[in-house]
Amino acid sequence: MSPRRRAAIVGVAESEVGKTPHLTVLSQQARASRAALAEAGLGPADVNALFVAGNWSWAPALTLAEYLGLRPDYLDGTNIGGSSFEAHVGHAAAAIEAGVIDVALITYGSTQRSNRSRGAARPPATLTEQFDRPFGLPQPVGAYALAANRYLHQYGATGEQLAEVAVSARRWAALNPDAYYRDPITVDDVLDSPMISEPLHLLDCCLVTDGGGAVVVAAEDRWADLGTHPVEVLGHGETTTHSSIAQMPDLTVTGAARSGPTAMRMAGITHDDLDLLEIYDSFTITVLLTLESLGLCKPGEAGEFVAHGRTAPGGEMPMNTNGGGLSYTHPGMYGIFLLIEATRQLRHDFVSDPDRQVDGARLALVHGTGGVLSSASTVVLGRS
Amino acid sequence: MADLASDAETQPFWDGIAAGELRLQRCRDCARAVFYPRALCPHCFGDRLDWFTSPGTGTVYSYTVAHRAFSPSAGTPPYTVALIDLDEGVRMMSRIVGGGRVRIGDRVELEITRLGGEGSPTLPCFRVRETA
Numbered sequence: 013m014s015p016r017r018r019a020a021i022v023g024v025a026e027s028e029v030g031k032t033p034h035l036t037v038l039s040q041q042a043r044a045s046r047a048a049l050a051e052a053g054l055g056p057a058d059v060n061a062l063f064v065a066g067n068w069s070w071a072p073a074l075t076l077a078e079y080l081g082l083r084p085d086y087l088d089g090t091n092i093g094g095s096s097f098e099a100h101v102g103h104a105a106a107a108i109e110a111g112v113i114d115v116a117l118i119t120y121g122s123t124q125r126s127n128r129s130r131g132a133a134r135p136p137a138t139l140t141e142q143f144d145r146p147f148g149l150p151q152p153v154g155a156y157a158l159a160a161n162r163y164l165h166q167y168g169a170t171g172e173q174l175a176e177v178a179v180s181a182r183r184w185a186a187l188n189p190d191a192y193y194r195d196p197i198t199v200d201d202v203l204d205s206p207m208i209s210e211p212l213h214l215l216d217c218c219l220v221t222d223g224g225g226a227v228v229v230a231a232e233d234r235w236a237d238l239g240t241h242p243v244e245v246l247g248h249g250e251t252t253t254h255s256s257i258a259q260m261p262d263l264t265v266t267g268a269a270r271s272g273p274t275a276m277r278m279a280g281i282t283h284d285d286l287d288l289l290e291i292y293d294s295f296t297i298t299v300l301l302t303l304e305s306l307g308l309c310k311p312g313e314a315g316e317f318v319a320h321g322r323t324a325p326g327g328e329m330p331m332n333t334n335g336g337g338l339s340y341t342h343p344g345m346y347g348i349f350l351l352i353e354a355t356r357q358l359r360h361d362f363v364s365d366p367d368r369q370v371d372g373a374r375l376a377l378v379h380g381t382g383g384v385l386s387s388a389s390t391v392v393l394g395r396s
Numbered sequence: 397m398a399d400l401a402s403d404a405e406t407q408p409f410w411d412g413i414a415a416g417e418l419r420l421q422r423c424r425d426c427a428r429a430v431f432y433p434r435a436l437c438p439h440c441f442g443d444r445l446d447w448f449t450s451p452g453t454g455t456v457y458s459y460t461v462a463h464r465a466f467s468p469s470a471g472t473p474p475y476t477v478a479l480i481d482l483d484e485g486v487r488m489m490s491r492i493v494g495g496g497r498v499r500i501g502d503r504v505e506l507e508i509t510r511l512g513g514e515g516s517p518t519l520p521c522f523r524v525r526e527t528a
Contacts, residue, residue, distance in 0.1 A: 148470025
């Protein structure tokens with residue numbers, strides 16, 4: 013086997029997250045991009061590939077490249093929902109391995125929180141949506157609720173087990189000064205919060221925030237000159253199973269069952285090697301289904317996997333260490349924030365805060381979910 | 397139909413609903429039923445699809461009771477949206493009408509109705525026939 017030209021994440025940054033009415037999707041991405049490049053010691057002239065996902069322009073990569081003054085020779089506008097950015101990292105690593113690009117900039121920005129007051133009339137449902145939308149399923153929460161009810165029915169799992177995911181996320185958020193919600197919550201708080209779409213309560217659901225992020229991926233020839241400890245892209249896998257939840261083959265098995273093993277095989281590691289997990293938590297059920305589909309536990313056993321604080325601070329399998337989409341931030345497509353947090357943990361950025369830093373972290377699994385459990389993209393990252 | 401826009405490919409389905417029938421496609425090559433309507437069989441890629449009328453019986457695969465409004469034509473929450481496994485082997489999103497508690501595994505039958513009153517689309521919904 014010929015050695016691969018290796019790729020690593022060398023810079024990460026968020027823009028302001030939370031409520032940012034003074035920012036646009038473009039200024040958010042500009043701020044995050046500048047900060048992520050600066051951290052690496054790179055500038056716009058170093059970037060020869062741009063990766064963007066969003067629905068704010070008919071061609072977001074073109075709009076953003078012009079706004080930033082970039083003229084990249086490689087563009088990727090892959091949009092598979094919240095897992096787009098894990099896919100972008102995989103695509104960037106493949107392009108680096110092939111020698112096509114040297115430095116990739118991956119960005120995301122959203123003003124969904126500030127936009128909320130503008131209640132625009134929805135256009136009629138066309139194409140495949142005409143068999144989905146007229147029935148009034150609240151989206152996306154209703155789709156995840158359908159999966160949750162099926163999961164509870166099939167395995168005798170409980171709302172308490174779903175709630176544990178939110179409780180652990182909040183415990184991590186308490187350690188993150190940038191998290192949107194930091195006050196502790198209990199399982200009862202989750203179960204007592206308003207019902208949105210049965211069986212999911214308000215606190216089973218992710219936040220609705222503004223925000224943006226950027227990730228810089230560079231070829232190994234550049235690492236020596238850079239200002240950060242490179243975090244190597246060791247493996248990647250992606251897939252899709254459906255678009256509408258009505259067409260999901262099995263509501264308890266996600267595409268992670270394919271993307272996860274692909275990424276692990278490429279990285280040449282087993283689950284026992286992992287030091288931390290960053291698992292897309294759009295809803296509490298998303299995490300339970302993903303853990304099982306990835307094979308981290310058996311079907312029906314994810315509730316036990318997350319019980320007793322096992323994934324919370326101090327637990328044996330730290331997960332969603334920034335507070336996640338449930339408590340830190342969730343500007344529509346959360347996947348870029350999983351990569352940012354995993355990178356910081358593997359660089360040991362939080363050494364001055366031992367509760368927040370996963371001690372000696374060397375290997376992380378990052379898993380994005382997009383649409384309504386529709387797309388899955390897994391990345392294995394390692395401290396080189 | 398305020399909330400949905402049919403097209404040349406799906407018009408036979410909606411014409412069927414207007415006539416009180418649930419019309420599905422079946423692939424002439426692999427004999428499997430296909431829903432939603434399309435030009436190619438998603439099972440075998442065959443392009444010879446025939447329409448037939450389903451008796452409209454099936455089983456609840458999953459459901460949720462929505463407590464938040466989604467669109468005015470969808471009616472006033474709480475209401476039950478369900479995934480129905482039709483006996484022909486296809487799954488569709490729908491609504492459970494007629495009241496009562498729904499369970500996964502319930503047997504259901506077609507009831508074509510409007511969800512949002514006059515002017516809202518006529519939709520293939522289901523009512524519980526036999527509780528699991």
